[in-house]
Amino acid sequence: MTTFAALVSGTGWHVADLLRAADDLDVKLHALPFAEVSAAVGGAASGRVSAGGVELDGVDGVVVRMMPPGSLEQVVFRMDALLRLSAVGVPVWNPPRAVEAAVDKYLTLSLIERRGLPIPATWAGQSAEQGLAAFEELGGDVVVKPLFGSEGRGIVRISDRELAWRCFHMLEHTASVLYLQRWIRHPGHDLRLFVLRGRVLGAMRRSAQGGEWRTNVAIGGRAEAWRPDPQAERLAVAAAAALGAEFAGVDLIEDLDRGGLVVLEVNAVPGWRALARVTGIDVAAALLDALRDAAR
CATH class of the missing domain: 3.30.470.20 (ATP-grasp fold, B domain)
Known part of the structure; x- marks a missing residue:
């Protein structure tokens, strides 16, 4: 029987749907918390990547369903573990570089x-003053998005320069990247x-x-x-x-x-x-x- 692992963040509709589809296809699917991924280098277990007690380097394929929030170290390690799996021949969907990009x-x-x-005309940077210059160059009507984000959360349209000044300085103060797109x-x-x-x-x-x-x-x-x-x-x-x-x-x-x-x-x-x-x-x-x- 084909055995897959899905790396997930909690349980929800998509995890349930994958488990349902796996049962229909006569595929064994392990839904495993991404936060439990571990890996060994050196010693008898060298090269082993595991999660939830399942050795991921021994399954037929891995589905990356969701990358949970974490520190920079945690996220980098999770990507490293996916790269290790790809290197030993385990199909990882999506491939780590695609997820990263x-x-x-x-x-x-x-x-x-x-x-x-x-693509839309887009500017990214770290300085509020540079952001204001980009705001003008993009026509004074932009969509501001989180660099990392999904489902439309945290996206705002700004067409007022004073509001842009306030928003951009707040983003700079919180060490966020400013990401602006021309309003389409x-x-x-x-x-x-x-x-x-x-x-x-x-x-x-x-x-x-x-x-x-x-x-x-x-x-x-x-x-x-x-x-x-x-x-x-x-x-x-x-x-x-x-x-x-x-x-x-x-x-x-x-x-x-x-x-x-x-x-x-x-x-x-x-x-x-x-x-x-x-x-x-x-x-x-x-x-x-x-x-x-x-x-x-």
Whole structure:
């Protein structure tokens, strides 16, 4: 029997869905806390990477479901453990470098831009005064995002210079990175495409509701199934490939002022609850089945 491990942060709908899909596929799946990962170097157990009493270097594949919060040391060690597993031949999805790149919005867009893909004008830095200059260069209307973040949390739109001054100095004071994107005038919705091994498995359109401009389903956006056109598919697949992701949630948005689609973000640990609900696609089963094929 094929045996996989899913590294998780707590239990929830996605963990339950993976366990359900594993049972349907006759796959043994261990859901293991990422915070319990340990590794040995030297001695009889040298090279062994474990979590929750399971030797990860002995399973057929590992799914990174969620990276829990932690100190810099903890996060670096977790990534090191994933790299060790990859080095000894255990398929890790997503690969450590893809997870590392996707969690950092600046690095994500840097890699995507190098592939010649369209992205919003973006500035990142550490100085409030430099941020204010960038604010003006970006047209005085920007979206400020946490460098590390998801589900639309902590994102604000700023078009007032005094508010920008206050926000940027607060971020500088808390030793945060300032990450600014030019506000994109869009049709009131964005697009989420789920890419799996170089093809689009499914897609949805997310619309903002109740006067909210953010479209994320986690904060009240409305999702509906959407059939992507070839251009959107090519763009999503190329964005996932730029990060080296085996699967990814790629967010696109239409720029009404400049025309065409741009890549907003790539999530290498994407959720799929809304996508599965509106499309009827069994995303968890497709993911585990593809990993099983890769592990053979």
